[in-house]
Amino acid sequence: MTSSRTLFDAVGGEDLFNRVVHGFYTRMRTDDLIGPMYPQDDWEGAEDRLRLFLIQYWGGPHTYNEQRGHPRLRMRHFPFSIGMAEHDRWLELMSASLAEIPDADLPQPYRDAMWNHMVQVADMLINQPE
Numbered sequence: 213m214t215s216s217r218t219l220f221d222a223v224g225g226e227d228l229f230n231r232v233v234h235g236f237y238t239r240m241r242t243d244d245l246i247g248p249m250y251p252q253d254d255w256e257g258a259e260d261r262l263r264l265f266l267i268q269y270w271g272g273p274h275t276y277n278e279q280r281g282h283p284r285l286r287m288r289h290f291p292f293s294i295g296m297a298e299h300d301r302w303l304e305l306m307s308a309s310l311a312e313i314p315d316a317d318l319p320q321p322y323r324d325a326m327w328n329h330m331v332q333v334a335d336m337l338i339n340q341p342e
């Protein structure tokens with residue numbers, strides 16, 4: 213991956229991110245453990261925020277920063293109690309969403325890169341000792 217060809221370009225741009233995040237939030241809406249933490253009257257807004265964050269992180273437009281400022285994800289997650297169970301559930305829902313995307317649309321090296329980043333961020337967001 214070079215600076216002239218980002219993962220965002222390599223996977224064909226926004227559409228892939230829309231699909232991954234939509235699949236994730238479709239599951240989140242009915243999740244019993246962490247679903248209730250999300251704003252029940254603003255699912256579309258929440259979907260937008262994660263989508264725009266990932267697009268920006270992987271080299272697409274910087275709309276996230278324009279709308280939200282610096283991500284500061286650890287700080288933004290402090291209001292939520294995140295232990296190992298919440299961490300695992302987030303990743304489980306994301307893994308299920310990624311599994312719906314055919315390899316042709318998200319080849320393995322890009323899939324691995326996206327997944328590793330999500331695991332790293334999820335680890336960093338744990339704010340409750342077991």
Ligand code: HEM
Pocket residue numbers: 246249250251257258259261262265280285288289292294298299300302329330331333334335337338
């Ligand atoms: C570890 C388990 C996690 C839990 C329980 C969790 C929970 C939440 C909740 C409840 C929100 C508020 C929804 C909203 O109004 O936008 C949120 C926002 C957000 N989360 Fe997480 N999250 C987790 C992991 C992650 C990971 C791994 C990422 C990135 C790969 C991430 C990225 C974001 C972003 C970008 C926002 C919106 C921030 C903003 O601009 O306000 N989260 N998360």
